Amino acid sequence: MPRRIHVLPEKLANQIAAGEVVERPASVVKELVENALDAGATRVDVVVRNGGKTEIRVADDGHGMGREDALLAVDRHATSKIRSEQDLAAIRTLGFRGEALPSIASVSRMVLETAEREGHGTRVVVTAGQMAAVEECARRTGTTVSIRSLFFNVPARAKFLRTTAAENRAIGEVVTTQALAMPGIAFTLDSGARDVLTLPAASGVAERIGALWGNEAAEELLPVAHRAGRVAVSGLIQRPNAARPGGRRTYLFVNGRAFGDRTLVRAADRAYRTTIAPGNHPHLFLFLEVPDGEVDVNVHPAKAEVRFRDRIGVERAIEEGVRAALAGVESTPSIGARAPVEPPYPAWMPAAGTGAFMVRETPAPYGASPSSAGGGAPVEPAASTDPAPQMTLFVTGGSAAPGVDGEGNGRPAGAPADLFAGAAPVMWQIHNTYILAETRMGLVMVDQHSAHERVLYEEIVRGFDAGVGAESQRLLFPLTLRLSPAEYALVEQIRGVLERAGFEVEPFGGRSIIVHAVPNPHPYFDAERCLREMVAELTDGSPLVDSARTQHQRIALSMACKGAIKAGQKLDQREMAELFDRLFATELPYHDIHGRPTVIQLSLNELHRRFGRSG
Template identity: 80%
Template sequence: MPRRIHVLSEKLANQIAAGEVVERPASVVKELVENALDAGAGRVDVVIRNGGKTEIRVADDGHGMGREDALLSIDRHATSKIRSEADLAAIRTLGFRGEALPSIASVSRMVLETAEREGNGTRVVVTGGQMAAVEECARRVGTTISVRSLFFNVPARAKFLRSTAAENRAVNEVVTTQALATPGIAFSMDSGTRDVLSLPAAGNLGERIAALWGNEAADELLPVAHRMGGSALSGLVQRPNSARPGGRRSYFFVNGRAFSDRTLVRAADRAYRTTIPAGVHPHLFLFLEVPDGEVDVNVHPAKAEVRFRDRIGVERLVEEGVRAALAGIESTPSIGMRAMEPAVYPTTTGYGNMTLREPVQPWGATPPASSDGPAEPRAEPVAEPQMTLFVTGGQDASAAAGKGRGGPLPADLFDGATPVMWQIHNTYILAETRSGLVMVDQHSAHERVLYEQIVGNFDHGGAESQRLLFPITLRLSPAEYALVEQIKGVLERAGFEVEGFGGRSIIVHAVPNPHPYFDPERCLREMIGELTDGSPLVDSARTQHQRIALSMACKGAIKAGQRLTQVEMSELFDKLFATELPFHDIHGRPTVIQLSLAELHKRFGRSG
């Protein structure tokens, strides 16, 4: 009988192995940058074209290689990092398997130029895993590797690559992560059309974070320094009163190596338990140092995960270390504006069976401003016609009467006249109905109204906007800037006119004006952050227009803590009950709770 088992060719075996190491352009950048850092580079420059699908080039000023080492580096399992099993248990380099270069070379057209002495270099050309040329070249000390036409010989893999913008963001994240791991190394990144990153060598982690996200982001962080046994935790974490809902920046490193571990993120979150409301996710930049042999980094093809010998101990180290950093804040609450902020009430799970609860005011915590936290104290607006709650983009209440399920004021709730309304803790609106009482969460209600208004504006050519006498300038992260470039047209239809302003800054010339309390700078900044990092809210959308409408409604709606006039409360009721889904906000939470007269009689022990 003929044999059914065959030994694979070296070319096919290399392509299969490459599938574990090279998933997308960001994987290539990660491997090449790690090699550069292992080579002692003081500067690493990354250039990509078409998201890395056309070309990736990584250059460093490390110690370089001679001709013999350059040729060996293309062979599988050839490495300078380890020599014995003992070395494998004490790995301190980022690379060690000897798989990266041969794997990359097998699915691309790769050119390696390197020199360990000035002017005396070697150029190696490899196409689809086959050596094409080896020649001398004149170059400075260091190494430059160019990878072109990634997956040109594996079209099935190329089909799974995402858009140029998405691949750009993935590469941004890889370079950002490595830059955080090594603040003393200078980094740059060029996307082919613009400079994305230009990071000089920094003196410490805080300086690197300031260079990436601005001084304001760095000023929000607290230092962490904690030791337990032979292990240590250091880094920076966000102050509780600066943390916001939505996406977070969460970076973990062990012995200088970046890794992902949700259980350690949860351990850090446990340390914040008494300092922030539920749903708020502080930024984390944490570095673990553990003894050799206590962590196995050889458990994942892309080295993205690690395994700790004493996982429970590491979780405890993270939780106690973060809690120690927060201890000073917890034990010395400030007296001032925070004492005057309104209480935060637990979210009600439904309506029809009202449960009375005591207000919850977390000691030393600030409620999230992007969902239902208090706004800055404001004077009560004058009840003039031009100062109504909805100033642009909306319909008159009378015109909207037939749109919703029951018109502006549902007949089954209210009598013909507009009811008298009361505002409770500047957060909830209470009104008498025909059969009892109704309470409305003003933020949730306004979210629903704004969302349908924004969607309607998209359907009719875009929102009106007003030009700013003094334009707003925002400094963004590389990923945020790339996103704004991608969605600039949709933002303009939403009313935000933006353009690049050098580096990673944008200038905002015009903004929408959905209501008189609208803060365009805060709304746009929080929208960009949420759209870049993702959130359960925007990730549920099918289109970019829906993502922006959802985020803008959430960030732009009036907040809990905002005092409203009788005219504004009445208009909010009109607009809410003219929407298609008045009883739930865009998160699926209730906007309205009804309490029947019969329930009131029962609560007070009356017979009826």
């Protein structure tokens, strides 16, 4: 009986391998550029014609190869990058399998020209995987690989290629990704069109982004620098107020290697929750550094995916890093020139009095545990490592700025309020909706409802995270609410969480509930209206609550939205001052829970310009 199993010819085996490695012209460019970078190139030039279908040429000034290495380079599984199994666990080069060149050569006409420093140049010609010529050539140090007639011998693959414009876009994305990964390397891309991409060596990622998309795009970004355990996260993310619907730029790198991972992008998006409007998508340029052995890059034929040993830890590091970046820098819109990044109202400045709001002197950072239970209980103030930028922000009538004694020393948040009598800035309420305050740089305007939303949300979540219930007031005359069947079922399900939020409810026969106690976030709080609207929203859903991951977050979002002071509510000076104080003590003070701005700045220079002054 004849054998049914046989060994494939080498030419056919290479074509099969090429089907995984070489999907389209952009795949060829990716492999060749990675080889150039692994060779220590400081400049990489890419030329393509007809979307790479007729010609691809990648030239570099790397260390090049001698004759013997040039011949081995077109053999399968011949590589200079790994030598043992142990090397697979600590791969730091972009390529490592030794499959790219032979796979590409098997489906094209390839010419490789290379030379080492102070060595003779070598030209290797391979057609459809067969060696056609080997000869000396004149060549400076480095390597040039020319690919012509891609898939000429595999017409079934060639007919699946897309239009020239589409292939050019894919090639441009490959070069862009590698240029972001290696900002210190110069790149050029000539696709035959009038526009040639020229990227000189840059000092960092921000400069490279400016060269790719313009300085305005770079100015919209915030730096990320965070370490969590064995994972370091750095890079740049877009300011919340600059995020827009539609296409976004998301680039992920680990140990210098680009990869795709939607789950990690979602981790970054979670950090943006409540800072951007639903449907807006911020740009992300994130670089991960993990120890060797903590990431496996040998899991995808095209090396487009990686596998982390501690995936949950990586997700946590990204979410924490993005959230820390958003919390640390001002991202509010401004009219005219952008004001400095420090908060327009000092978080450490005590309120002018107890006011109508429950006094909370500098709440702890979002996510930290309060020192004791209750919405009105004081907590330890967050330590300020450098209060100096805030000391002179507000214009005051006295010789010393708020919170500064005669020697310029800042006072802690727990200092008596009357110590700074007369030092607080004057505030005005406009249409009982917006609060206006004078700063040394101009004016700030705060939306009182949006600001209070942010304050309430972070306080409620902080209480949930710490396992501490909100303070509530017993009602002399309990409320009775009749609900729909769906609403009644929901309240039964979340009674425990509602109680921790300050609402003490129990069934009262039929589809009715009785409310014995309610929270008191401010004196104008309408508990019955808030609870009814919360239950309706949680039952029916909304873009706001549907964005939450947990029931606790859903309730916190809904309660903050429904329970915050409303537009049209008159506030006195003490109430406005305390709202400022509490807002700028939150982690993300510049956006409400819907992603809308809470603060808008008007610079003094802009005022001068509008009034025709020289400034």
